[in-house]
Amino acid sequence: MGNGSLQSSLYEVAPDVIDIPEMCTCNGSLISDVFDNCTAEEMKARVILSPKNSECLAVNEEILRMLPTENKTYLSTDSVSCDNDEEAQNYPMEFINSLTPSGMPPHRLNLKIGAIIMLLRNLSITQGLCNGTRLEVIQLHEHSIKASIISGSQLKPSDANIPFVLHRTQFPVRLSYSMTINKAQSQTFDRVGIYLPKPCFTHGQLYVAFSRARAMKTVRVKVQHLNDSTHDHRGRITFTRNIVYTEVI
Structure with a gap:
Protein backbone atom coordinates (compact mmCIF):
# COMPACT_ATOMS: atom_id res chain seq x y z
CA MET A 1 0.00 0.00 0.00
CA GLY A 2 2.76 2.43 0.89
CA ASN A 3 4.62 2.18 -2.42
CA GLY A 4 1.55 1.74 -4.65
CA SER A 5 2.31 -1.82 -5.73
CA LEU A 6 -0.71 -3.37 -4.00
CA GLN A 7 -3.16 -4.13 -6.80
CA SER A 8 -6.93 -4.38 -6.69
CA SER A 9 -9.22 -6.90 -8.35
CA LEU A 10 -10.35 -3.85 -10.35
CA TYR A 11 -6.81 -2.98 -11.49
CA GLU A 12 -7.67 -3.10 -15.18
CA VAL A 13 -10.49 -0.58 -14.68
CA ALA A 14 -8.88 1.68 -12.06
CA PRO A 15 -5.20 0.99 -11.35
CA ASP A 16 -5.02 3.34 -8.35
CA VAL A 17 -7.58 1.51 -6.19
CA ILE A 18 -7.10 -1.26 -3.63
CA ASP A 19 -9.43 -3.81 -2.12
CA ILE A 20 -10.27 -3.41 1.57
CA PRO A 21 -9.86 -6.84 3.24
CA GLU A 22 -13.22 -8.30 4.27
CA MET A 23 -11.98 -8.72 7.85
CA CYS A 24 -11.54 -4.92 8.03
CA THR A 25 -14.80 -3.88 6.39
CA CYS A 26 -17.49 -2.32 8.59
CA ASN A 27 -21.02 -2.67 7.22
CA GLY A 28 -22.83 -1.30 10.26
CA SER A 29 -22.03 1.54 12.66
CA LEU A 30 -18.32 2.34 12.73
CA ILE A 31 -18.69 4.09 16.08
CA SER A 32 -20.20 0.96 17.62
CA ASP A 33 -17.57 -1.25 15.97
CA VAL A 34 -14.72 0.80 17.44
CA PHE A 35 -16.04 1.96 20.82
CA ASP A 36 -18.74 -0.49 21.98
CA ASN A 37 -17.99 -2.97 24.77
CA CYS A 38 -14.87 -1.17 25.94
CA THR A 39 -13.97 0.46 29.23
CA ALA A 40 -13.25 4.16 29.69
CA GLU A 41 -9.56 3.27 29.83
CA GLU A 42 -9.73 1.32 26.57
CA MET A 43 -11.47 4.24 24.84
CA LYS A 44 -8.31 6.29 25.26
CA ALA A 45 -6.44 3.94 22.92
CA ARG A 46 -9.11 3.88 20.20
CA VAL A 47 -9.79 6.38 17.44
CA ILE A 48 -11.72 7.00 14.23
CA LEU A 49 -9.71 8.60 11.43
CA SER A 50 -11.11 10.45 8.44
CA PRO A 51 -9.58 12.56 5.66
CA LYS A 52 -11.50 15.79 6.39
CA ASN A 53 -11.91 17.93 9.47
CA SER A 54 -15.69 18.35 9.02
CA GLU A 55 -16.23 14.59 9.15
CA CYS A 56 -14.23 14.27 12.38
CA LEU A 57 -16.22 17.06 14.06
CA ALA A 58 -19.50 15.27 13.34
CA VAL A 59 -18.21 11.91 14.62
CA ASN A 60 -16.85 13.51 17.80
CA GLU A 61 -20.19 15.13 18.65
CA GLU A 62 -22.01 11.84 18.12
CA ILE A 63 -19.64 9.99 20.46
CA LEU A 64 -19.82 12.76 23.09
CA ARG A 65 -23.61 12.32 23.27
CA MET A 66 -23.02 8.70 24.31
CA LEU A 67 -21.16 9.68 27.49
CA PRO A 68 -23.40 9.59 30.61
CA THR A 69 -21.86 12.68 32.24
CA GLU A 70 -23.37 16.19 32.07
CA ASN A 71 -22.56 18.35 29.05
CA LYS A 72 -20.94 21.77 29.49
CA THR A 73 -20.78 24.23 26.59
CA TYR A 74 -18.15 26.95 26.14
CA SER A 176 -10.43 13.69 19.92
CA TYR A 177 -12.41 10.47 19.56
CA SER A 178 -12.02 11.19 15.87
CA MET A 179 -9.24 13.10 14.15
CA THR A 180 -7.95 13.69 10.66
CA ILE A 181 -5.58 11.13 9.20
CA ASN A 182 -2.83 13.74 8.87
CA LYS A 183 -3.17 14.73 12.55
CA ALA A 184 -2.76 11.09 13.63
CA GLN A 185 0.73 10.71 12.15
CA SER A 186 3.32 9.27 14.60
CA GLN A 187 0.57 7.97 16.94
CA THR A 188 -0.39 4.31 17.46
CA PHE A 189 -3.74 2.99 18.72
CA ASP A 190 -5.12 -0.35 19.92
CA ARG A 191 -8.15 -0.10 17.63
CA VAL A 192 -8.60 2.15 14.60
CA GLY A 193 -11.72 2.98 12.60
CA ILE A 194 -11.21 4.56 9.17
CA TYR A 195 -14.22 6.56 7.96
CA LEU A 196 -14.15 7.24 4.22
CA PRO A 197 -17.25 9.10 2.99
CA LYS A 198 -15.03 9.93 0.01
CA PRO A 199 -11.62 8.62 -1.05
CA CYS A 200 -8.38 9.91 0.47
CA PHE A 201 -7.01 12.77 -1.61
CA THR A 202 -3.28 13.12 -0.89
CA HIS A 203 -0.16 11.02 -1.32
CA GLY A 204 0.16 8.22 1.25
CA GLN A 205 -2.90 9.29 3.25
CA LEU A 206 -4.56 5.86 3.21
CA TYR A 207 -1.30 4.17 4.18
CA VAL A 208 -0.91 6.52 7.16
CA ALA A 209 -4.44 5.64 8.33
CA PHE A 210 -3.86 1.89 8.22
CA SER A 211 -0.43 2.15 9.84
CA ARG A 212 -1.84 3.79 12.99
CA ALA A 213 -2.99 0.34 14.19
CA ARG A 214 -0.84 -2.34 15.80
CA ALA A 215 -2.35 -5.17 13.74
CA MET A 216 -4.64 -5.59 10.73
CA LYS A 217 -7.30 -7.31 12.84
CA THR A 218 -7.75 -4.11 14.89
CA VAL A 219 -8.67 -1.96 11.84
CA ARG A 220 -12.24 -1.31 10.69
CA VAL A 221 -13.03 0.63 7.50
CA LYS A 222 -16.34 2.29 6.61
CA VAL A 223 -16.66 3.18 2.91
CA GLN A 224 -19.72 5.12 1.77
CA HIS A 225 -21.59 4.09 -1.39
CA LEU A 226 -20.79 6.66 -4.08
CA ASN A 227 -21.23 4.53 -7.21
CA ASP A 228 -17.73 5.68 -8.07
CA SER A 229 -15.35 3.50 -10.07
CA THR A 230 -12.65 4.24 -7.47
CA HIS A 231 -14.62 4.17 -4.20
CA ASP A 232 -17.54 1.84 -3.59
CA HIS A 233 -18.71 -1.75 -3.05
CA ARG A 234 -18.99 -4.35 -5.78
CA GLY A 235 -20.45 -7.62 -4.61
CA ARG A 236 -18.48 -8.59 -1.51
CA ILE A 237 -15.53 -6.40 -2.51
CA THR A 238 -15.03 -2.98 -0.92
CA PHE A 239 -12.52 -0.74 -2.63
CA THR A 240 -11.14 2.80 -2.49
CA ARG A 241 -8.43 4.94 -4.04
CA ASN A 242 -4.85 4.70 -2.79
CA ILE A 243 -3.01 7.77 -4.04
CA VAL A 244 0.74 7.16 -4.28
CA TYR A 245 3.10 9.34 -6.30
CA THR A 246 5.72 6.73 -7.12
CA GLU A 247 8.05 9.41 -8.47
CA VAL A 248 8.62 10.75 -4.96
CA ILE A 249 9.41 7.35 -3.40
Missing part, protein backbone atom coordinates in the same frame (compact mmCIF):
# COMPACT_ATOMS: atom_id res chain seq x y z
CA LEU A 75 -18.89 29.70 23.60
CA SER A 76 -16.03 31.56 21.94
CA THR A 77 -15.69 35.27 21.32
CA ASP A 78 -15.09 35.84 17.61
CA SER A 79 -14.12 38.75 15.41
CA VAL A 80 -12.66 39.20 11.95
CA SER A 81 -10.16 41.53 10.37
CA CYS A 82 -9.84 42.44 6.70
CA ASP A 83 -7.69 44.78 4.67
CA ASN A 84 -10.76 46.97 4.38
CA ASP A 85 -12.58 47.69 7.65
CA GLU A 86 -15.87 48.17 5.82
CA GLU A 87 -15.56 44.68 4.28
CA ALA A 88 -15.48 43.12 7.75
CA GLN A 89 -19.05 44.35 8.26
CA ASN A 90 -20.23 42.08 5.43
CA TYR A 91 -19.84 38.91 7.53
CA PRO A 92 -22.68 38.25 10.03
CA MET A 93 -21.61 36.96 13.43
CA GLU A 94 -23.80 33.87 12.93
CA PHE A 95 -21.73 32.99 9.87
CA ILE A 96 -18.42 33.64 11.65
CA ASN A 97 -19.49 31.47 14.61
CA SER A 98 -20.38 28.62 12.24
CA LEU A 99 -16.81 28.34 10.93
CA THR A 100 -14.37 25.78 12.32
CA PRO A 101 -11.16 26.03 10.27
CA SER A 102 -8.57 23.30 10.59
CA GLY A 103 -6.50 23.73 13.73
CA MET A 104 -9.13 25.73 15.60
CA PRO A 105 -11.70 24.79 18.24
CA PRO A 106 -15.39 25.17 17.38
CA HIS A 107 -17.29 28.27 18.48
CA ARG A 108 -19.60 26.00 20.47
CA LEU A 109 -17.25 23.70 22.39
CA ASN A 110 -19.20 20.87 24.04
CA LEU A 111 -17.32 18.90 26.69
CA LYS A 112 -18.04 16.33 29.40
CA ILE A 113 -16.01 14.98 32.28
CA GLY A 114 -14.22 11.89 31.00
CA ALA A 115 -14.16 13.12 27.40
CA ILE A 116 -11.03 12.75 25.29
CA ILE A 117 -9.72 16.03 23.88
CA MET A 118 -6.76 17.20 21.81
CA LEU A 119 -4.62 20.26 22.45
CA LEU A 120 -4.44 22.55 19.42
CA ARG A 121 -1.34 24.57 20.23
CA ASN A 122 1.95 24.34 22.11
CA LEU A 123 1.44 25.40 25.74
CA SER A 124 4.47 23.80 27.41
CA ILE A 125 6.77 21.57 25.41
CA THR A 126 8.75 20.59 28.53
CA GLN A 127 5.55 19.29 30.16
CA GLY A 128 4.38 17.51 27.01
CA LEU A 129 1.56 19.99 26.36
CA CYS A 130 2.05 20.31 22.62
CA ASN A 131 -0.12 20.66 19.55
CA GLY A 132 -1.69 17.23 19.06
CA THR A 133 -1.39 16.03 22.68
CA ARG A 134 -4.44 13.98 23.72
CA LEU A 135 -5.90 14.45 27.20
CA GLU A 136 -8.77 13.22 29.35
CA VAL A 137 -11.06 15.84 30.91
CA ILE A 138 -11.01 15.64 34.72
CA GLN A 139 -12.90 18.80 35.72
CA LEU A 140 -14.79 21.54 33.89
CA HIS A 141 -14.89 25.03 35.39
CA GLU A 142 -16.24 28.34 34.09
CA HIS A 143 -12.87 29.64 32.95
CA SER A 144 -10.59 26.63 33.05
CA ILE A 145 -10.37 22.93 32.17
CA LYS A 146 -8.47 20.35 34.19
CA ALA A 147 -7.23 17.41 32.13
CA SER A 148 -4.60 14.68 32.30
CA ILE A 149 -2.29 13.76 29.45
CA ILE A 150 -3.02 10.57 27.55
CA SER A 151 -0.49 10.91 24.71
CA GLY A 152 1.68 12.37 22.60
CA SER A 153 -6.05 32.41 24.27
CA GLN A 154 -6.55 33.61 20.64
CA LEU A 155 -5.96 31.39 17.62
CA LYS A 156 -5.49 32.73 14.10
CA PRO A 157 -5.63 30.03 11.40
CA SER A 158 -4.41 30.42 7.85
CA ASP A 159 -7.14 29.13 5.57
CA ALA A 160 -7.07 30.00 1.89
CA ASN A 161 -10.83 29.47 1.67
CA ILE A 162 -11.63 32.25 4.14
CA PRO A 163 -11.22 35.83 2.81
CA PHE A 164 -10.46 37.26 6.26
CA VAL A 165 -8.52 36.49 9.43
CA LEU A 166 -10.69 34.88 12.10
CA HIS A 167 -9.77 35.77 15.69
CA ARG A 168 -11.23 33.26 18.14
CA THR A 169 -10.86 33.37 21.92
CA GLN A 170 -11.64 29.85 23.08
CA PHE A 171 -10.01 26.97 24.93
CA PRO A 172 -7.45 25.61 22.42
CA VAL A 173 -8.89 22.09 22.47
CA ARG A 174 -11.33 19.94 20.55
CA LEU A 175 -12.76 16.47 21.01
Whole structure:
Protein backbone atom coordinates (compact mmCIF):
# COMPACT_ATOMS: atom_id res chain seq x y z
CA MET A 1 0.00 0.00 0.00
CA GLY A 2 2.76 2.43 0.89
CA ASN A 3 4.62 2.18 -2.42
CA GLY A 4 1.55 1.74 -4.65
CA SER A 5 2.31 -1.82 -5.73
CA LEU A 6 -0.71 -3.37 -4.00
CA GLN A 7 -3.16 -4.13 -6.80
CA SER A 8 -6.93 -4.38 -6.69
CA SER A 9 -9.22 -6.90 -8.35
CA LEU A 10 -10.35 -3.85 -10.35
CA TYR A 11 -6.81 -2.98 -11.49
CA GLU A 12 -7.67 -3.10 -15.18
CA VAL A 13 -10.49 -0.58 -14.68
CA ALA A 14 -8.88 1.68 -12.06
CA PRO A 15 -5.20 0.99 -11.35
CA ASP A 16 -5.02 3.34 -8.35
CA VAL A 17 -7.58 1.51 -6.19
CA ILE A 18 -7.10 -1.26 -3.63
CA ASP A 19 -9.43 -3.81 -2.12
CA ILE A 20 -10.27 -3.41 1.57
CA PRO A 21 -9.86 -6.84 3.24
CA GLU A 22 -13.22 -8.30 4.27
CA MET A 23 -11.98 -8.72 7.85
CA CYS A 24 -11.54 -4.92 8.03
CA THR A 25 -14.80 -3.88 6.39
CA CYS A 26 -17.49 -2.32 8.59
CA ASN A 27 -21.02 -2.67 7.22
CA GLY A 28 -22.83 -1.30 10.26
CA SER A 29 -22.03 1.54 12.66
CA LEU A 30 -18.32 2.34 12.73
CA ILE A 31 -18.69 4.09 16.08
CA SER A 32 -20.20 0.96 17.62
CA ASP A 33 -17.57 -1.25 15.97
CA VAL A 34 -14.72 0.80 17.44
CA PHE A 35 -16.04 1.96 20.82
CA ASP A 36 -18.74 -0.49 21.98
CA ASN A 37 -17.99 -2.97 24.77
CA CYS A 38 -14.87 -1.17 25.94
CA THR A 39 -13.97 0.46 29.23
CA ALA A 40 -13.25 4.16 29.69
CA GLU A 41 -9.56 3.27 29.83
CA GLU A 42 -9.73 1.32 26.57
CA MET A 43 -11.47 4.24 24.84
CA LYS A 44 -8.31 6.29 25.26
CA ALA A 45 -6.44 3.94 22.92
CA ARG A 46 -9.11 3.88 20.20
CA VAL A 47 -9.79 6.38 17.44
CA ILE A 48 -11.72 7.00 14.23
CA LEU A 49 -9.71 8.60 11.43
CA SER A 50 -11.11 10.45 8.44
CA PRO A 51 -9.58 12.56 5.66
CA LYS A 52 -11.50 15.79 6.39
CA ASN A 53 -11.91 17.93 9.47
CA SER A 54 -15.69 18.35 9.02
CA GLU A 55 -16.23 14.59 9.15
CA CYS A 56 -14.23 14.27 12.38
CA LEU A 57 -16.22 17.06 14.06
CA ALA A 58 -19.50 15.27 13.34
CA VAL A 59 -18.21 11.91 14.62
CA ASN A 60 -16.85 13.51 17.80
CA GLU A 61 -20.19 15.13 18.65
CA GLU A 62 -22.01 11.84 18.12
CA ILE A 63 -19.64 9.99 20.46
CA LEU A 64 -19.82 12.76 23.09
CA ARG A 65 -23.61 12.32 23.27
CA MET A 66 -23.02 8.70 24.31
CA LEU A 67 -21.16 9.68 27.49
CA PRO A 68 -23.40 9.59 30.61
CA THR A 69 -21.86 12.68 32.24
CA GLU A 70 -23.37 16.19 32.07
CA ASN A 71 -22.56 18.35 29.05
CA LYS A 72 -20.94 21.77 29.49
CA THR A 73 -20.78 24.23 26.59
CA TYR A 74 -18.15 26.95 26.14
CA LEU A 75 -18.89 29.70 23.60
CA SER A 76 -16.03 31.56 21.94
CA THR A 77 -15.69 35.27 21.32
CA ASP A 78 -15.09 35.84 17.61
CA SER A 79 -14.12 38.75 15.41
CA VAL A 80 -12.66 39.20 11.95
CA SER A 81 -10.16 41.53 10.37
CA CYS A 82 -9.84 42.44 6.70
CA ASP A 83 -7.69 44.78 4.67
CA ASN A 84 -10.76 46.97 4.38
CA ASP A 85 -12.58 47.69 7.65
CA GLU A 86 -15.87 48.17 5.82
CA GLU A 87 -15.56 44.68 4.28
CA ALA A 88 -15.48 43.12 7.75
CA GLN A 89 -19.05 44.35 8.26
CA ASN A 90 -20.23 42.08 5.43
CA TYR A 91 -19.84 38.91 7.53
CA PRO A 92 -22.68 38.25 10.03
CA MET A 93 -21.61 36.96 13.43
CA GLU A 94 -23.80 33.87 12.93
CA PHE A 95 -21.73 32.99 9.87
CA ILE A 96 -18.42 33.64 11.65
CA ASN A 97 -19.49 31.47 14.61
CA SER A 98 -20.38 28.62 12.24
CA LEU A 99 -16.81 28.34 10.93
CA THR A 100 -14.37 25.78 12.32
CA PRO A 101 -11.16 26.03 10.27
CA SER A 102 -8.57 23.30 10.59
CA GLY A 103 -6.50 23.73 13.73
CA MET A 104 -9.13 25.73 15.60
CA PRO A 105 -11.70 24.79 18.24
CA PRO A 106 -15.39 25.17 17.38
CA HIS A 107 -17.29 28.27 18.48
CA ARG A 108 -19.60 26.00 20.47
CA LEU A 109 -17.25 23.70 22.39
CA ASN A 110 -19.20 20.87 24.04
CA LEU A 111 -17.32 18.90 26.69
CA LYS A 112 -18.04 16.33 29.40
CA ILE A 113 -16.01 14.98 32.28
CA GLY A 114 -14.22 11.89 31.00
CA ALA A 115 -14.16 13.12 27.40
CA ILE A 116 -11.03 12.75 25.29
CA ILE A 117 -9.72 16.03 23.88
CA MET A 118 -6.76 17.20 21.81
CA LEU A 119 -4.62 20.26 22.45
CA LEU A 120 -4.44 22.55 19.42
CA ARG A 121 -1.34 24.57 20.23
CA ASN A 122 1.95 24.34 22.11
CA LEU A 123 1.44 25.40 25.74
CA SER A 124 4.47 23.80 27.41
CA ILE A 125 6.77 21.57 25.41
CA THR A 126 8.75 20.59 28.53
CA GLN A 127 5.55 19.29 30.16
CA GLY A 128 4.38 17.51 27.01
CA LEU A 129 1.56 19.99 26.36
CA CYS A 130 2.05 20.31 22.62
CA ASN A 131 -0.12 20.66 19.55
CA GLY A 132 -1.69 17.23 19.06
CA THR A 133 -1.39 16.03 22.68
CA ARG A 134 -4.44 13.98 23.72
CA LEU A 135 -5.90 14.45 27.20
CA GLU A 136 -8.77 13.22 29.35
CA VAL A 137 -11.06 15.84 30.91
CA ILE A 138 -11.01 15.64 34.72
CA GLN A 139 -12.90 18.80 35.72
CA LEU A 140 -14.79 21.54 33.89
CA HIS A 141 -14.89 25.03 35.39
CA GLU A 142 -16.24 28.34 34.09
CA HIS A 143 -12.87 29.64 32.95
CA SER A 144 -10.59 26.63 33.05
CA ILE A 145 -10.37 22.93 32.17
CA LYS A 146 -8.47 20.35 34.19
CA ALA A 147 -7.23 17.41 32.13
CA SER A 148 -4.60 14.68 32.30
CA ILE A 149 -2.29 13.76 29.45
CA ILE A 150 -3.02 10.57 27.55
CA SER A 151 -0.49 10.91 24.71
CA GLY A 152 1.68 12.37 22.60
CA SER A 153 -6.05 32.41 24.27
CA GLN A 154 -6.55 33.61 20.64
CA LEU A 155 -5.96 31.39 17.62
CA LYS A 156 -5.49 32.73 14.10
CA PRO A 157 -5.63 30.03 11.40
CA SER A 158 -4.41 30.42 7.85
CA ASP A 159 -7.14 29.13 5.57
CA ALA A 160 -7.07 30.00 1.89
CA ASN A 161 -10.83 29.47 1.67
CA ILE A 162 -11.63 32.25 4.14
CA PRO A 163 -11.22 35.83 2.81
CA PHE A 164 -10.46 37.26 6.26
CA VAL A 165 -8.52 36.49 9.43
CA LEU A 166 -10.69 34.88 12.10
CA HIS A 167 -9.77 35.77 15.69
CA ARG A 168 -11.23 33.26 18.14
CA THR A 169 -10.86 33.37 21.92
CA GLN A 170 -11.64 29.85 23.08
CA PHE A 171 -10.01 26.97 24.93
CA PRO A 172 -7.45 25.61 22.42
CA VAL A 173 -8.89 22.09 22.47
CA ARG A 174 -11.33 19.94 20.55
CA LEU A 175 -12.76 16.47 21.01
CA SER A 176 -10.43 13.69 19.92
CA TYR A 177 -12.41 10.47 19.56
CA SER A 178 -12.02 11.19 15.87
CA MET A 179 -9.24 13.10 14.15
CA THR A 180 -7.95 13.69 10.66
CA ILE A 181 -5.58 11.13 9.20
CA ASN A 182 -2.83 13.74 8.87
CA LYS A 183 -3.17 14.73 12.55
CA ALA A 184 -2.76 11.09 13.63
CA GLN A 185 0.73 10.71 12.15
CA SER A 186 3.32 9.27 14.60
CA GLN A 187 0.57 7.97 16.94
CA THR A 188 -0.39 4.31 17.46
CA PHE A 189 -3.74 2.99 18.72
CA ASP A 190 -5.12 -0.35 19.92
CA ARG A 191 -8.15 -0.10 17.63
CA VAL A 192 -8.60 2.15 14.60
CA GLY A 193 -11.72 2.98 12.60
CA ILE A 194 -11.21 4.56 9.17
CA TYR A 195 -14.22 6.56 7.96
CA LEU A 196 -14.15 7.24 4.22
CA PRO A 197 -17.25 9.10 2.99
CA LYS A 198 -15.03 9.93 0.01
CA PRO A 199 -11.62 8.62 -1.05
CA CYS A 200 -8.38 9.91 0.47
CA PHE A 201 -7.01 12.77 -1.61
CA THR A 202 -3.28 13.12 -0.89
CA HIS A 203 -0.16 11.02 -1.32
CA GLY A 204 0.16 8.22 1.25
CA GLN A 205 -2.90 9.29 3.25
CA LEU A 206 -4.56 5.86 3.21
CA TYR A 207 -1.30 4.17 4.18
CA VAL A 208 -0.91 6.52 7.16
CA ALA A 209 -4.44 5.64 8.33
CA PHE A 210 -3.86 1.89 8.22
CA SER A 211 -0.43 2.15 9.84
CA ARG A 212 -1.84 3.79 12.99
CA ALA A 213 -2.99 0.34 14.19
CA ARG A 214 -0.84 -2.34 15.80
CA ALA A 215 -2.35 -5.17 13.74
CA MET A 216 -4.64 -5.59 10.73
CA LYS A 217 -7.30 -7.31 12.84
CA THR A 218 -7.75 -4.11 14.89
CA VAL A 219 -8.67 -1.96 11.84
CA ARG A 220 -12.24 -1.31 10.69
CA VAL A 221 -13.03 0.63 7.50
CA LYS A 222 -16.34 2.29 6.61
CA VAL A 223 -16.66 3.18 2.91
CA GLN A 224 -19.72 5.12 1.77
CA HIS A 225 -21.59 4.09 -1.39
CA LEU A 226 -20.79 6.66 -4.08
CA ASN A 227 -21.23 4.53 -7.21
CA ASP A 228 -17.73 5.68 -8.07
CA SER A 229 -15.35 3.50 -10.07
CA THR A 230 -12.65 4.24 -7.47
CA HIS A 231 -14.62 4.17 -4.20
CA ASP A 232 -17.54 1.84 -3.59
CA HIS A 233 -18.71 -1.75 -3.05
CA ARG A 234 -18.99 -4.35 -5.78
CA GLY A 235 -20.45 -7.62 -4.61
CA ARG A 236 -18.48 -8.59 -1.51
CA ILE A 237 -15.53 -6.40 -2.51
CA THR A 238 -15.03 -2.98 -0.92
CA PHE A 239 -12.52 -0.74 -2.63
CA THR A 240 -11.14 2.80 -2.49
CA ARG A 241 -8.43 4.94 -4.04
CA ASN A 242 -4.85 4.70 -2.79
CA ILE A 243 -3.01 7.77 -4.04
CA VAL A 244 0.74 7.16 -4.28
CA TYR A 245 3.10 9.34 -6.30
CA THR A 246 5.72 6.73 -7.12
CA GLU A 247 8.05 9.41 -8.47
CA VAL A 248 8.62 10.75 -4.96
CA ILE A 249 9.41 7.35 -3.40
